[in-house]
Amino acid sequence: MKISKEVKTGTLVILGIILFIFGFNYLKGKNLLESTNVYYTEFNYNALSKSSLVTVKGNPVGKITDISYDYKTGKTRVAFFVNEQLKFSKNSIVRMYETGLMGGNGLAIIISKEGEQAKPGDVLKSEVEVGLVTSLSKNFSGLSTDLNATLKSTDTLMSSLNKLVSDESADGLKSTIAELNATLKSFKNTSNSVNGLINENDDKIAEILEKFKVSSENLASLTTELKDANIGSTVESLNKTLANLNNLLATIDKGEGTLGKLLKDEGVYNNIEAATKEMEELLRDIKLHPARYRRILSKKEIPYEGDKTN
Structure with a gap:
């Protein structure tokens, strides 16, 4: 069967168009022959580029397909595809990290098996890992200022x-x-x-x-x-004696017992005071009129005689 030139030319044109489409998409990071799933995540700023790798534990599993700005939320939405064999849950985290000292960033999926399984089109949580270059660029200004101050002080x-x-x-x-x-x-x-x-x-x-x-x-x-004198028992006996003394003082303070009544009862005090005064008068009378009391002190009975001076 002889094929005409027109058919050959049309076939070549169609193959050229197919190869052009395939090559263009491949350069954009999209492989039309590979079965993939597209997922989304969001960041507060854009530090990525299309066709950047998506990795799991350092292994490439996909690429970024699209980066767009969301005017409603003010965030950067990133679309990426991964191999359909990769399974992870919605609790997995997409981390943006520096791929090397010369710059460039990529995405890494921190896989979690807990929770519902993620499906194509889901929006996953994101985080940013501060790299060495970024950390140095942020802290170098402060380090330089401190170094200048130290050099001035040294000078x-x-x-x-x-x-x-x-x-x-x-x-x-x-x-x-x-x-x-x-x-x-x-x-x-x-x-x-x-x-x-x-x-x-x-x-x-x-x-x-x-x-x-x-x-x-x-x-x-x-x-x-x-130590051998058993001071502990002596102290214990002393404590008991002091306790008994405290009880006795408390009884006296309450006016109980003979001594307590003597100290607390005013009637007893007044009687003693009156008896004392009468005793003083009796002694004074004996000194002044001893003749009245001779019959009491004498062994013989002596009749009582009144005071002649009266």
């Missing part, structure tokens, strides 16, 4: 030291070193004097130490004797 310190070393005045470093040497010499002389004093009184110091040793031994033996 000031060195200038002050140079000025101090080259100072020939009385307040300079040389005079200070001379005074320090004099102080060290004086300290050396004092140390020698102390050493001589110790050598001269070595016997006395030894005697003092021996007496201190004897005193320590006596104190130790006294402590042992006090």
Whole structure:
């Protein structure tokens, strides 16, 4: 069968168009011959490019297909496809990370098996991993400022030291070193004097130490004797005695018992006071009129005689 030139030409044109479409999409990161699933995620800014890799544990599983700005939310929506054999849940996280020191970012899927399985078209949660270059770029300005301040302080310190070393005045470093040497010499002389004093009184110091040793031994033996004397029982007996004394004082304070009534009852006090006054009057009367009381003291019966002075 002979094929005409027109058919051949049409076939070549169609094949060329197919190859062009396939190549164009391949350059965009989309493989038309590969079975894929498209998912979405969102970031607060765009640091990605189309055809950037999507990885799982460092292994490429897909690519970014589209990046667009959402005017309603103000976020960057990223569409990416992965191999249909990859299964993960909706709780999985899409992480944006730096792919190298020369720049460029990619997406990594932190797979989670918990929860409902993700389906094509779902929007997954996202996070941004701060890379080495980004961290250095953010902190380098502060590091540079601190380094400049440190260098300035070091320069000031060195200038002050140079000025101090080259100072020939009385307040300079040389005079200070001379005074320090004099102080060290004086300290050396004092140390020698102390050493001589110790050598001269070595016997006395030894005697003092021996007496201190004897005193320590006596104190130790006294402590042992006090321990063996059962001080605990003595203290316990003393506590009981003090408790009984407290009870007695409390009884007296309440006016109970003879002593309590004597201290608290005013009637008893008044009676005692009245009896005391009568006793004083009786003694005074005996002194003034002893004749009245002779018959009481005499063994013989003596009739009572009135006071002749009355």
